[in-house]
Amino acid sequence: QPVLTQSSSASASLGSSVTLTCTLSSDHSGYIIAWHQQQPGKAPRFLMKIEGSGSYEVGTGVPDRFTGSSSGADRYVTISNLQSEDEADYYCETWDSHSWVFGGGTKLTVL
Amino acid sequence: EVHLVESGGGLVKPGGSLRLSCAASGFTFSDAWMSWVRQAPGKGLEWIGRIKSRIDRGTTDYAAPVRGRFIISRDDSKKTMFLQMNSLKTEDTAVYYCVRPPTTDVTPHWGQGTLVTVSS
Numbered sequence: 001q002p003v004l005t006q007s008s009s010a011s012a013s014l015g016s017s018v019t020l021t022c023t024l025s026s027d028h029s030g031y032i033i034a035w036h037q038q039q040p041g042k043a044p045r046f047l048m049k050i051e052g053s054g055s056y057e058v059g060t061g062v063p064d065r066f067t068g069s070s071s072g073a074d075r076y077v078t079i080s081n082l083q084s085e086d087e088a089d090y091y092c093e094t095w096d097s098h099s100w101v102f103g104g105g106t107k108l109t110v111l
Numbered sequence: 112e113v114h115l116v117e118s119g120g121g122l123v124k125p126g127g128s129l130r131l132s133c134a135a136s137g138f139t140f141s142d143a144w145m146s147w148v149r150q151a152p153g154k155g156l157e158w159i160g161r162i163k164s165r166i167d168r169g170t171t172d173y174a175a176p177v178r179g180r181f182i183i184s185r186d187d188s189k190k191t192m193f194l195q196m197n198s199l200k201t202e203d204t205a206v207y208y209c210v211r212p213p214t215t216d217v218t219p220h221w222g223q224g225t226l227v228t229v230s231s
Contacts, residue, residue, distance in 0.1 A: 034213040036156075036221075043208060044156065046219045059218060091156050093213065098172045100146060100158040100212055 002028035002094050004103035011109040012082055019078045020106050022092030029073035031094045038105075039088040047090075050075045082110050113137035113220040115209045120225030123199055131194040131225060133209030138220075141165060141187040146212040147194050149205035150224075157205075161212060162192065177203075199229045 003025040012018035024031055035047040046059040048068045056068030065080045079086055087110040092103040119131040133145070146161040160173040162183045171183050182195040192209060209222035 032213075032215060034219055036219075038156075043221050043223050045221065046213070049213060049218070057218070089155075093156075093158075093219075095212065095214065099174065100148075100161065102148075102156040102158060105155045 001099060002031055002096060002101055004033070004092050004094060004101060006090075006092060006103040006106045008104065009107045009109070011111055013111045014082055014084065016082055017078060017080045018082060018108065019076050020090050020108065022075045022077075022103050024073040024075070024094065026073060028094070028096075031096075033075045034093045035068070035075075035077045036091045036093060037086075037088045038091065039085065044091065047077065050077075079108075084110055086110055113211065115211065115220060115222035117207065117209045117222045117225040120207065120227045122228045122230065124231055125199060125201055125229055127199050127229075128195070128197045129199065129227060131196070131207055131209075131227070133192040133194075133222060135190045135192070135209075135211075138211070140190040143211055144214070144217075145183075145185065145192045146210045147181075147183060147192075148208045148210050148221075149203075150208070151202070151205040154205075160194075196227070199227075201229050203227065204229045 005023040030052040034049045036044040038044040048058045050056040050068040054070040067078050069076045089105045091105045114136045116134045123129050147159045160183045163170045180198045185192045206224040208224045211220045213219040
């Protein structure tokens with residue numbers, strides 16, 4: 001079963017850019033992952049899927065400030081021109097034939 | 112537009128049972144694999160189980176903490192998925208989300224969640 005590792009927290013200033021990282025376990029480095037955003041008190045919302053090639057597909061209504069990329073076992077989401085509403089928890093997720101798994105989540109603070 | 116609406120949450124005593132429902136609209140429910148994900152207070156997201164579509168034999172898989180206690184089922188005629196939770200423990204206290212999970216070809220969607228509190 002794959003394992004996903006995320007930093008517990010990140011911070012960046014209003015109007016700047018930040019990149020969050022999700023690392024797949026070594027045996028699963030080619031897997032597709034999904035990123036989800038959870039604003040305080042709300043349900044999670046799908047942001048994008050990212051393939052090992054770096055190709056990504058964003059969800060409906062996701063601003064183009066959110067972009068995805070990949071390098072080896074790492075999957076990234078970059079948020080440009082940070083807004084206050086981007087302050088949230090960000091989770092990555094992947095799956096195999098029998099189960100889905102989430103990373104521990106990264107709490108993003110917008111300064 | 113996809114909508115997933117959970118219901119059935121509430122307060123239940125340890126050892127008790129509860130059944131959650133998830134009403135779906137905006138997509139062909141009978142073709143969809145569906146999942147339940149939970150989030151304990153102040154904690155991260157935890158996948159708890161999935162049911163495949165009928166054409167894929169409706170197979171279910173569960174995470175270890177709930178296997179043998181929770182049962183996922185579906186009624187395609189009502190576009191509804193269920194989560195039967197038995198032998199509930201205090202550590203099952205969480206918001207339970209109905210999810211159309213991501214796959215290679217499928218974009219995921221989340222419901223708004225329903226709170227289950229297990230307490231004496």
